[in-house]
Amino acid sequence: MKAQGKDRTELVVEAEPGLIRAQGTTAEGREEWTLGIPVTVDGAVPAGTIVERLADCPADLYLLLQESQLPWLDELLGQTALTWGEAVCSCGADGCPHASESMPAIRQRLAEEPLHMLALLGLPREELLGRVFSDWAGSLPPGDAKLADGDLSSLEEKGKGGPSPGEWLAEAAQQGMLHEPGAPYREVAVHLKAVPAKDMPEEDWSGLLPKVTAARQVIRSIKTQTAARAKEQLKRVP
Incomplete structure (x- = not known):
């Protein structure tokens, strides 16, 4: 994910268990560097509780995937302290300022996007989804x-x-x-083709109506009137 650091530097921040990676490019595109910052988690990560809460509320899972913040998740993650290790920068310069300049933007990104924080704590998105879906499958x-x-x-x-x-x-x-x-x-x-009425085979029901005079003509008249009425009703359908 992208963030703006000091001096209009664009940062691309990625998180994986125990490590933050940040790539920076100046606005002019003249300089590129990559930071690797090890992070130690102080305290147990309530992964089971997080998975259970998300499995019980698919709407929260959807919001999380939309990078929205969940108050209950922020509260759980707030109980976990992070210890930042020494950053390693690809620029190799003595007294490299990239880590100190980028840290505010990195911390902001972790605070705004819970998925980054979860990945850092050892629960990346794919694993999180796999555990939630397994929980759903177990309830079937x-x-x-x-x-x-x-x-x-x-x-x-x-x-x-x-x-x-x-x-x-x-x-x-x-x-x-x-x-x-x-x-x-x-x-x-699906391709529907209307069958002209004249092409439809006419059934002889006169044997079923022995006491009705001209039964075939009566049935033909009923069919014609019904078809005409259906056609008129179809025209009224918006």
């Missing part, structure tokens, strides 16, 4: 759970060399497209 009846596992295995097999199911679902949720049908649905085409 045995038959449905087996089917879900089979579908997931199929996705993993088809997805080799591409994004994992967790990454695909995360991206779909982030874009608000989990509710949309997939590509195969859009490939379905």
Whole structure:
């Protein structure tokens, strides 16, 4: 994610368990550098509680993937203290100022984007989603759970060399497209062709109505009137 540091430096901040990476480029694009900052977590990370809360409230999971802040999550993460190690910069200059200049923007990014903080604490997005989905699958009846596992295995097999199911679902949720049908649905085409009434075979019901005079003509008249009425009603449909 991008942030603005001192002197209009653009920062791209990424987090992984125990490490912050930040890449900076000046506004003129003349200088690039990469920071690696080790981070030690003081205190236990309530990963189980976080997964349970998100599994119980899919709306919160959606908001989290949208990089929105959740008060209860901020409270839990606020109980964890971080110890910042010595930064290593790719510029190699003595007295490198990049770490000290970038720290305010890095701290702001961690505060604004809980997913970065979770990744830093050892719960990256893909693992988080995998645990939440596993929790959902565990709550299904045995038959449905087996089917879900089979579908997931199929996705993993088809997805080799591409994004994992967790990454695909995360991206779909982030874009608000989990509710949309997939590509195969859009490939379905239905072509309806009206059959002219004169081409429809006429059934002889006169044997069922022996006491009705000219039964065939009466039935034909009923069909014609019904078709005309249906056509008029169809014209009124907006």
